[in-house]
Amino acid sequence: MPRITVTVDGVTYEEEVEPRLLLVHLLRDRLGKTGTPVGCDTSNCGACTVMLDGRSAKSCSVLAVQADGSDVVTIEGLARGDEWHPMQKAFHTEHALQCGYCTPGMIMAAIDLLRDDPDPSEEAVREGLEGNLCRCTGYCNIVRAVRLAAQEMAQAGERREVRTP
C-alpha cells in the first residue's frame, strides 16, 4: 500500500493507505478529524471542503494519495488557540448556521472566496458559494456573514493564509 505523509491541522501523519481511499475518509476514519462531514457522494454539496495547500478543496474529491506531501487545514484547525477565525465569528454573529452540517465546508469555501475577492458584493458571494449547499438558512445570513467577515478582515488588515506556518 502506498505510504503518504500529510500534515493536518499542524500535525504530520505518516499513513499507509489504499490508493482508492478518499481524503475525507482518511481525515474522518483514520485521523479522527470528524469535524469535516460528508454530505453527498457526487461532490455537489461541499460539506467536506477543507484547505489543501491553502486553497479550498472538496475532500471527497481528492484521494488520500493525492494529498501526499500536502498541508491540510480542517475546520478543527482554523482557530488560533481560543480565538476563532473572523469567518467563524461572523457565522455566529449573523446566525449563518442552523443544523451546522454544511458549516465547516461553507466556512472554508467562504475564506477561499475572500482570498480571491476581499470585498465581494452580495451577488459575488452567492456565485462564489454555489458549490456549497445549505438546506436550513436560505443563505441570507450566510451571505451577510461572509460580507461581515470581509469587513472585519479588511479592518484588521488580515491577509491570513489558512495553512500550517
Next chain:
Amino acid sequence: MSEQLDAGLIAEQIAESDQLGEPSGAHEVGRARRRKEDARLVTGRTTWTDNIQLPGMLYMAFLRSPMAHARITRVDTSAARARPGVVAVYSGRDLADEQGSLPCAWPVTEDIVIPDHPPMAVEEVRYAGEAVACVVATDRYKAADALEAIEVDYEPLDAVVDMTEALAEGSPLVHESGNRAFTWKFAGGDIDAAFRDAPVVIERTYVQQRLIPTAMEPRAVVATTDGDGFTLYSATQIPHVLRVMLALTTGIPEHKLRVVAPDVGGGFGSKLQVTAEEVLGLLVTRRLGKPVKWTESRSEGNLTVHHGRDQLQRISLAAERDGRVRGVRVDLLADMGAYLMLVTPGIPLLGAFMYNGIYKIDAYDFTCTGVFTTKMPTDAYRGAGRPEATFAIERAVDELAHELGLDPVEVRRRNWITHQEFPYDTICGLTYDSGNYEAATEKALALFGYDKLRAEQSDRRDRRDPVQLGIGVSTYTEMCGLAPSRVLGSLSYGAGGWEHASVRMLPTGKVEVVTGTSPHGQGHETAWSQIVADALGVPFGDVAVLHGDTAISHKGMDTYGSRSLVVGGVAVLAACEKVKDKARLIAAHMLEASADDIEFSAGSFTVRGTAEGRTIQELALATFAAHDLPDGVEPGLDADATFDPDNFSFPHGTHLCAVEVDTETGACAIRSYVAVDDVGSVVNPLIVEGQVHGGIAQGIGQALFEEAVHDTEGNLLTTTMADYLIPTAADLPDFTTDRTETPATSNPLGVKGVGEAGTIASTPAVVNAIVDALRPYGVHDVRMPCTPERIWRVVSEAGPPASGSAAAEAPAGASAGASAEAPAPTSGPGPMSTPGPASTPGPASTPGSGSGEATSSSEGGAR
C-alpha cells in the same frame, strides 16, 4: 405590537447580548441572543452519528433492489461471506423470524389497509432501493465491496407508478389487497347548497410533485449492546417515539433500550421515522454482540429516505360574483408509496383542515384516497399536508380573482376573517384563536411596493416586453403546535401530543433543563435558556439544556410540526413555575414569613414590603444542605411538567413575490420577496428570522427546482444532488422579512411556532407570480417545478399574448363561467415531460353560462 426586524436593530441586540453569564436584569425573551449551539458547530466539535467510533465496531452496507417491483426467487450470499473482512451477510429470509414489521402509527380509518412492511424484503420488493441483503464488515469499503458478490434473482413484476392508473380497473397490484389504502372523508356545512346555482365555480387540478427532503446530514445509525441492554444512536428527530416503536417492533424491552439523537444535521420531517436500518442495526448487533454502524450515501438516501408531498389535488371553489367564496370541495389522491410508514396516511389529513385557509367559507367537503404505488413511501416533509392545502387554496383564489377581474389581494380581503372576528370557528371545526391578516398584509404590501410593481407590470404588458413581470400573493395560516392529545385521538393517531420538561436546580445555583423536544438545528438550547432565565431570574449562561438521549431525557414527543416551542417551551415554563412554588415555601421558612407574603422578582424571593430576601441560588444551596427545611418539605427544588395544549396555534402571514419571466427562454428569476409573518410572541427574533429564511428557500425549491422523478418502470432518476436540485445561494434572492405580533391565546408564552411557515407560504407565492406574469398568454397554470423548459413550453404552446394589459384582466361582467379544463397531471416522468393534455378527465363542467373568457385558453389550464 409589531416589531421591525431590521438588521441594525438585530446587530445592536447581538452586541449587547453576547456576553454570556452577565447578570440577568432585562428580559431575555425577545432578545436576539446568539446561539449557544454555534460554538461546537463552527469549530468542528460535533457529535454527528457517523462520527461515533466504538471499539470493535463493524460496518453495515445494504444491497438494494434495482427493480421497483419483483419477486425475489434466490439470494446467494456465500461468495460475499468469503470476502476479506466480512463478518456476516444476511438476506431478508435470514432475519424473517425476528425482524417484525415497520410500524404505522396512524391508521386513519377503520378499514385502512396496512400491509406488512418487513425491514428487509423477504419475498417481494415493492420499490427500487428496498433492502434485500446486508453485509457486515470491518470497514466501510470492505462492506461496500462485498455487496457486489451477493447474487439475487428477481422475477420482475409490473411497476405501479401513477396514482390514477393504480386505481383503474385491471391495474397491477402493489399488494394483494389492492392499491387503495384508505378513503377518508370530512365535511362541514351544506356543500351542495354552496355549489347549487353558484355564480362562479373554479375547478382546478394541481400536482404536488414528489419531493426528497434532503437534510444535509445523511442518515446514520450506530447500534451497540453489552449483552443485556441496547443503545441506538441515530440521526433522528424522534428519539423518544423511536424507542417506543423499536421496543414494540424488535421485542427488546423498552427499559433495555436507550436511544440517542446526537447532533442531528437537519430533518425537515425526513428523520421523523422508524427506519428499516434502525431496526436492522439493532438486530445485527444483537446477533453479533458487536457495535455496528451504517451511514447512507446521498444516492442511497435519495432512494430510501421517505419522500414528501406527491398528491393530486382537485379543488373546486364556488363563489359569488363579488368574489366571496361559498364553498370548497377537495378531492385528493395521495401517493403512499409501497408501504405505510410511521405517519404516512396522516399527512394529507393534516392538510384536510387547512383548505379553507384564512377565509370564511360556508361549506367544505374533503375526500382523500391513499394510493399504493411501487415507490418509496411518502411521509412527513416540512409542513406535512399544510403546504399542499395552502398551495391549492391560494392558487385557486388567484384563479377566482382572475376570473372576476379583481386584484388577488382584494379577493382575499373580501373573504378573510377580520381581526375583530377572533376567536373564529372555521368550517373545518378549528378555532383560530388570534390573528390580524389585515395588518400583516398591509405591512407586506408597503414593504413590497405593490402598487409600483403593478404599474411596472402593466407597462411591460403594454410594451409586450419579452420579459414579463409577475406578482404572486400568498396569505396563509397553518395549524401548529402538534398537538392536543384529544384531537390526535379523534383522528386515530397512535400517541398523544403533549411535551415534557424537567428543571433541576443544582447546588451551585446553575440550572439544568431537560426537554423532551429533540432539536436538529432549531436552537432549542438557546431559546429554552432564554425562557428559563426569565422565569427563574438566573443568568442566561447559567442554564444548560439537555435533550436527545432517552437515558437523560426519559420522556418526550420530540420535534416536528412546529411544536417544540409551542408545546415543549411551554412545558419548560411550567416546570419553572413549579420550581418557584417549591422555593417560595423554603424562602418563607428561612425568612420566617408566611409564603403568601413572599414575592418573586428577578431571581429573588423577598418578604413583601422589605428588602429582606433570598436569591434562588441561595435557596438551591440551602435545599442541597437541607439542614433547615420546613416540616414535610422534601430537600429538592427540581420539578417536572407535562404540557398538553388545548388547541393548536395558528401562525399566519402574507408573502409577496415578484418574478421576471423571460417568455422567450422560459427563464424565471425572483426579483424580490417579502414575507410578513405573525408567529405570535417571539422568544428570539434572530432564530425566528432564520427559520423564515430557510422555510422560504425550501418552498421556492418546490416551486422552481425540486422533483423526484421516476421512469415508467418505477426507477428513481434523481438519485444524486446533480439530478435532484435543491436551491443554491445563486438561485435565491435576499428575502425581506418582517413580522406582526398577535400573541397566541392558547399558551402563556403567546407563541405560535415558526418552523414550517415559510415553506407553507412561499410555494404558492412563487407559482402565483409566474402564472401572473403569463396571464396575457392565457396561461392558467405551470406545473411544479416551474423549470425554464416547462415555462417555455407553456408559453410557446399558448400562442401570442392578447393585447396589452387589458388582456390580463378578465372581463368580470362578461363571463360567469369558470375557466377551461383543469391542468392535467402528466402521466410520464418528470422534467422532460411536458404538461400534457389531460390524462385524467378534467372536471370541465361549470355551472353558469360562461364560455371561457378571452384570456383563458380552452386547451387546458396547464398551457
